[in-house]
Amino acid sequence: MICITSDIHHMSLKTGNQLYSDRTEASIACDFVARLNEHNAKVTCFVTGKAFEEEWPEIKPMCESRNVEIGGHTYSCFMPELWHRGCKKLFGSYNGPKWQQDWDIAKTKRIIQTKANITITSWRNHMYM
Structure with a gap:
C-alpha cells in the first residue's frame, strides 16, 4: 500500500520554501x-x-476531486512564533496549552466545513509534532 500525502500552507506564512516559487502551494x-x-x-x-x-479559489478544485481527502493542518502554522516558543518553555508543548489546541482545531474544522462542506477526519501537525 502506498499513502500519498501533502501539506498545503497559506502563502501569507512566507516560509523559506515559498520564496522559491512564483506560485502558491x-x-x-x-x-x-x-x-x-x-x-x-x-x-x-x-x-x-x-x-x-x-x-x-485555488483550493476548491482539490475539495471537489473524488480522489482527495482533505485533512486539517492547524489554523496558522504556529504563528505567532514567539507565542509558541514561550508555550514550549512554559507548558512543554510548542502546540500551546490544551485550550489553544482545542480552539485551533475547532476553528480549522469550522472553516473547512463552511467553505467546502467537508467534515474532516484526518489531522497532521507541523514538524512531526
Whole structure:
C-alpha cells in the first residue's frame, strides 16, 4: 500500500520554501492532484485553515476531486512564533496549552466545513509534532 500525502500552507506564512516559487502551494497542489486523478490515485491533502480563508479559489478544485481527502493542518502554522516558543518553555508543548489546541482545531474544522462542506477526519501537525 502506498499513502500519498501533502501539506498545503497559506502563502501569507512566507516560509523559506515559498520564496522559491512564483506560485502558491495550493495551485501547485491542484496540478499534483490533477496528475494523480489521471491515474485514479488517492491523496490526503493537509491544509491550513488560513489557506482555506486566503486561497479558497485555488483550493476548491482539490475539495471537489473524488480522489482527495482533505485533512486539517492547524489554523496558522504556529504563528505567532514567539507565542509558541514561550508555550514550549512554559507548558512543554510548542502546540500551546490544551485550550489553544482545542480552539485551533475547532476553528480549522469550522472553516473547512463552511467553505467546502467537508467534515474532516484526518489531522497532521507541523514538524512531526
